[in-house]
Amino acid sequence: MPALLANRSGGGVMDRIKLTIDNKEVETDRGKTILEAARENGIRIPTLCYYKKLLPIGSCRICIVEVEGYANPIASCTTPALEGMKVITQSDRLFMMRQNYLKFLLIHHPLDCPICDAGGECDLQNIVFEHKIEAVDLAAVGPKKRLASYATPLIKYFENRCVLCLRCIHACREVSGRGVLDLDQKGIEAHMTPVNTADCISCGECLSVCPVGALTESVSRIKSRVWQVQRTQTTCPHCGFGCRFSLDVQGGRYATDLITNVDDKPNSGSLCVMGRFGYDFVNHDARIKRPLARTSEGTGEVSPSDAVAIAEKALRSLDTEGKGVGFLISARASNEEIYLIKELAGKFKNAALATPAFYHTGKVLDLYKLMGLSYAYEYDRLLSCDVILVAGANLLSNNHVLGNKVREAVKLNGAKVVLLDPSSTPLSRIAQSHLRAIPGQDARLLNAISARITDENACSPEAKDVEGFVHFSRILESFNQTPNAQEAGVSLEELERACKLIKDAKHLGVIFGSGITQSEESLAALLNLSLLKNAHKDGVVAPIARQSNAVGAAAILEKIIAPEELLGREDLAGLFIFQDDPFHYLNRGIVERALAGKEFLLVGDALPTAVMPGADLVIPTGTFAEKQGTSIAGDGYVRERRAAMNGSPMGFDFLRELLVRFGGPKYESVDQVKQKIQESGVLSAGGDGEGCLTPLHQGAAGKSFYMASLEPTLSFKRPYTLILRDLFLNHCFLDKDAYSRGIATVYTGTNYPITTDRLFISAADAEKIGVREGDGVTITSEEGSVKKAVSIKQGLRSGVLEYLLFQDRRDVLKLSSSSQKLIDVSVEKG
Ligand code: SF4
Ligand code: SF4
Ligand code: SF4
Ligand code: FES
Secondary structure, three states: OOHHHHOOOOOOOOOEEEEEEOOEEEEEEOOOEHHHHHHHOOOOOOOOOOOOOOOOOOOOOOOEEEEOOOOOOEEOOOOEOOOOOEEEOOOHHHHHHHHHHHHHHHHHOOOOHHHOOOOOOOHHHHHHHHOOOOOOOOOOOOOOOOEEOOOOOOEEEEHHHOOOOOHHHHHHHHOOOOOOEEEEOOHHHOEEEEOOHHHOOOOOHHHHHOOOOOEEEOOOOOOOOHHHEEEEEEEOOOOOOOOEEEEEEEOOOEEEEEEOOOOOOOOOOOOOHHHHHOOHHHHOOOOOOOOEEEEOOEEEEOOHHHHHHHHHHHHHHHHHOOOEEEEEEOOOOOHHHHHHHHHHHOOOOOEEEEOHHHOOHHHHHHHHHHHOOOOOOOHHHHHHOOEEEEEOOOOOOOOHHHHHHHHHHHHHHOOEEEEEOOOOOHHHHHOOEEEOOOOOOHHHHHHHHHHHHHHOOOOOHHHHHOEOHHHHHHHHOOOOHHHHHHHHOOOHHHHHHHHHHHHHOOOEEEEEOHHHHOOHHHHHHHHHHHHHOOHHHHOEEEEOOOOOOHHHHHHHHOOOEOHHHHHHOOOEEEEEEEOOOHHHOOOHHHHHHHHHOOOEEEEEEOOOOOOHHHOOEEEEOOOOOOOOEEEEOOOOEEEEEOOOOOOOOOHHHHHHHHHHHOOOOOOOOHHHHHHHHHHOOOEEOOOOOOOEEOOOOOOOOOOEOOOOOOOOOOOOOOOEEEEEEEOOOOHHHOOOOOOOOOHHHHOOOOOOOOOOOEEEEOHHHHHHHOOOOOOEEEEEOOOOEEEEEEEEOOOOOOOEEEEEEOOOOHHHHHHOOOOOOEEEEEEEEO
8 A cells, every 4th residue: 555545544553753844843654745744743834736535636736845855846745754854844935936836827717706606715815815926927818707518517617717736536536436527638728627427426526625616516596705604514414424514604594505624524525416415495485484274264374372272282182082193203303303202292192103214224223222232333433444345225325425435445445345235336346246136135145154254263252252142153054155145146256255355354344224124134144244243343333324313213212113004003093294204205095095084184394295285284394404403323423403594493392382281391492402312311422522322332242143034034926126216315305396406307327317217127137028228118016017217227137126216206106005115026018
């Protein structure tokens, strides 16, 4: 590994060296650059192309320093610091040379700062100011404002403002793993250009690293200058990774921009398309602003206090009559809202709580608890893993930023990647092993790998002390690789390769998604394997939390049932749906029947949803931009959501007032509820000072192996298995034009072109059925059939069909009345 790379890994023991910078003796790790050594010791060297997260680029030469023994100044960002080196960072010569480099840049850069989005927070502006450049000898060439085409409609590219630092090109390759951008031409003609636009996933990484206003976002309808806005750091509302960013709000009312900072954990400045561009829904005209109540005369606005009175009266009368009330709670609501609903439900004689977090995170938390696995871990622990197993998860559609962490571990630490998924994923490009198992057969392969590890005595010493080890090892003795590889549909060589990598791993990282949690035996097999390798302590065992507070919802509510069970219960005459829309993920018939049978339907949300038309009372609950509260991210740590916009959404106030009316305590503030949650034992103080999940605290030792059925129990009779993949877009933005303009249609990439509604099929199956790209097929299950046009996907195993549940594509849910996302189907042309 090159020294400049090695120093970034954070792993390994570095020896220290001494050098002199600006006549001051300093120490640093061998392998660090002069720039890094200077910064560590509080000495500032100006830079332009250097970016902390990227490998050194060395394109601008602004960071030049004088080094004793060298005739000419050298770039400090690309030169390793050496023992005994003598460095000068500031001199008249350096100042003039930097001035000249900047003047050269300005010849090509239009001075349109007054109309540039980056004005006021532009690195070039700052550095030109610092170098006292008052005029350039030559004017900028070319048209004043040349807007060149770019890879994605979400980003504008002002080519003339580009200073050719190359950060965007490197970020796209190194961080996002794409390679959409490149340098074209040479010398004066050189320019950055998109070369492979079909591969762009609109992550905006390039935009976030651009030091000038060459790349700017084109989402917000309202633009503002940095001095006109209030900037509030908060947490992304869209998925469970818990990315941090700051929201710019103008006049307390309009979200105008979103800023990331490379130093903010856990995302280090990266976001996915939804996080980066999916914030402008908070400005949408369709926002629900006042409560709406249905009376015999129709539906009309009511005051917040009347809304509370209406809800109290209806719910109390149901309770008095001995009728039950169901609570269906979003896995995106804040911890504090969820806690209030739980307390409220506790006031009813017959109440049931459900959340979609049940499907994935709820099952995971239950099993982690049972097996005594630690839950709270830091994503960055992946960076010290030498092997990373990604099972049943597509990190592009499920969690792009977690995918970035895997790529970073590969880049910095040479980590090897093993994939377990029937389809190609964005990580296929860098994987050393890809087990394309028949859907539902993962447990066979995972147990075969575990059998090999115990057989060769390659498990960690700690695993032998875990309860059930001897019993588990005995059961595994019968797990022969050959028949299991055959049954799972992978070759023995493929299984052998994966076995060897995992067996030899010193620090195993395990990431898994709903492809695994679909079946209990797959989940058990994966967690048992993790225990054998002590991955929960030496590495990471990380489930993907899809919704932004799935962990909080599953942990706080504790006794939850599946949403379809709640909706199917006939004893529940009242239903309170809080920030959720079951039409999005359940068979339409189930939801319609449930809603039609309710005597009182109360819905709370920020934007209109499909369950609202039948509601007796609708309350506006606000978005992440107005809410104060917390959520628990997929790593088990608490993240703050801070109110960036004015206006008090009534969600929290409505809940606490209703709770008081039913005899509950009166909480004065969100913080008081947060305190109560901590006292209840769900949360405890965590590593980052913000708290983390208590029952499964970091460092918990494995308690026991879990003996589920070792054989897969899902059985399929029809020739194809349809995998429904969820894109975790926020439910209430799917039916309306309320989502960030363009997001829904630009979330593209060679692996997931979702601009058109297509069923993915392998080339072999397309040939067998006799269809070509775009042809129609009929998919039939035990419960129904739908027609779809096909798209041929490379890397998808034969016998498997893949479909993205997204926007108005929920007609496929009629193929199954359960929440199972693996459906037994047959397919025919036409
Ligand atoms: S948006 Fe992401 S994938 Fe597209 S060009 Fe920029 S960095 Fe590359
Ligand atoms: S577009 Fe921005 S990040 Fe890319 S090379 Fe130009 S100035 Fe650098
Ligand atoms: S990965 Fe998740 S938390 Fe991060 S920006 Fe995307 S949706 Fe938001
Ligand atoms: S910052 Fe070192 S060459 Fe650009």
